[in-house]
Amino acid sequence: DAAGTVLSGSLSRAAGEDAGTYAINQGSLTLTTQNYTLSFTGAQMVINPALLSVTATAVSRLYGAADPALSFTVSGLKRDDSVAGVLSGGLVRAAGGNAGRYAIGQGSLSANGNYRVSFTGADFTINPAPLSVLVDNATRQAGAANPVFTARFQGLVNGETSNVLTGLRFQTLADAASPAGNYAITADGISNGNYQITYVDGLLTVTGGGVLPPLVAETAPVTTITKPV
Numbered sequence: 001d002a003a004g005t006v007l008s009g010s011l012s013r014a015a016g017e018d019a020g021t022y023a024i025n026q027g028s029l030t031l032t033t034q035n036y037t038l039s040f041t042g043a044q045m046v047i048n049p050a051l052l053s054v055t056a057t058a059v060s061r062l063y064g065a066a067d068p069a070l071s072f073t074v075s076g077l078k079r080d081d082s083v084a085g086v087l088s089g090g091l092v093r094a095a096g097g098n099a100g101r102y103a104i105g106q107g108s109l110s111a112n113g114n115y116r117v118s119f120t121g122a123d124f125t126i127n128p129a130p131l132s133v134l135v136d137n138a139t140r141q142a143g144a145a146n147p148v149f150t151a152r153f154q155g156l157v158n159g160e161t162s163n164v165l166t167g168l169r170f171q172t173l174a175d176a177a178s179p180a181g182n183y184a185i186t187a188d189g190i191s192n193g194n195y196q197i198t199y200v201d202g203l204l205t206v207t208g209g210g211v212l213p214p215l216v217a218e219t220a221p222v223t224t225i226t227k228p229v
Contacts, residue, residue, distance in 0.1 A: 001035070008032050017079075019049045019114045052076040052115040056091055056104040060125035063099045063194045064157025070104060070124070076115070086111050093124040097158075099194045101125050131155035131195035135170065135185045135202030142180045142208045146172065149185055149202070155195070167191045172204050180206045 012027030026040040057071045070091040074083050092107030106119040132154040138147050149170040153162055169189035174181075185202035 001033075006031060006033055006036060013045045017047070019047045021046050049111075049114055049116040050076060050078050051118055052086070052111055053118050053120070054087070054106070054109065055120040056122035058104075058122040058125070060127055062127050062157075063097075063129040065129075067093075067124075072109075078114070081114070086115055088112075097126070099126045099128045128194055128196040129155060129157050131165075131197050132200060133165075133168070133187055133190065133197060134200045135187050137203045137205070138185065139205045139207065142178070142206050143176060145176055146174060146204070149187075151187055151202070165190045165192055165195075174204055174206055178206055180208055182206075 007029060009028030009030050011024055011029055013024050014022040016022055022045045024043045024045055026042070029038075029040070031038050053075045055073050055075075057073065059068050059070065061068055070093065072091060074087070077083070077086065087109060089108030089110050091104055091109055093104045094102040096102050102124040104122045104124050106117070106121070109117070109119070111117045134152045134154065136150045136152065138149060140147055149172075151168065151170075153165065156162070156164075167189040168187060170185055170187050172183050172185045174183040183204040183206065185204050187199045187201075190197055
């Protein structure tokens with residue numbers, strides 16, 4: 001005898017499409033002959049969670065600005081499932097407010113029981129804020145010492161003051177022996193990774209006395225002036 005001639009009908013399983021375990025039943029399977037007595041032993045059909053790939057989107061902002069929303073892309077949704085219907089929670093980034101890179105992690109983002117999440121992180125970048133250092137113009141008489149040079153700052157954020165800008169230095173070609181004329185006051189030396197610094201020169205005007213040709217004035221020794229208090 002062959003199974004095809006002794007049996008008819010088919011097995012069935014318990015209804016359901018979500019991930020889980022479903023019993024396999026005898027269903028409509030029956031004997032077509034009285035030569036046998038049917039003894040049925042069932043089994044289980046397992047629906048495993050599908051793999052859902054979630055990839056964080058890299059984002060950036062300037063130092064001092066608000067964090068943008070964290071987002072992600074998804075691949076692997078099945079049937080008519082939607083992101084909103086499958087995922088809940090949200091991503092999170094590593095703590096920190098200084099300029100630099102911070103990892104974006106999975107946070108509380110999770111899927112329902114029909115999916116297993118495979119997460120790929122990205123970088124959250126805080127870029128230095130633009131800051132202008134505007135050197136103030138100054139005037140003195142020929143033969144006098146250079147005045148204390150000062151500067152203004154445009155672009156400070158987070159309520160910060162110039163106290164966070166250490167190392168400011170001023171330089172000019174003019175010294176007490178320089179003749180009357182105009183001399184650039186330059187600045188540099190600030191060390192603060194949270195700012196992208198642009199220096200704008202000021203002008204030192206030396207009045208009175210004789211005036212040397214510009215070429216001669218430009219070769220005068222450089223004088224470094226200390227940062228104003």
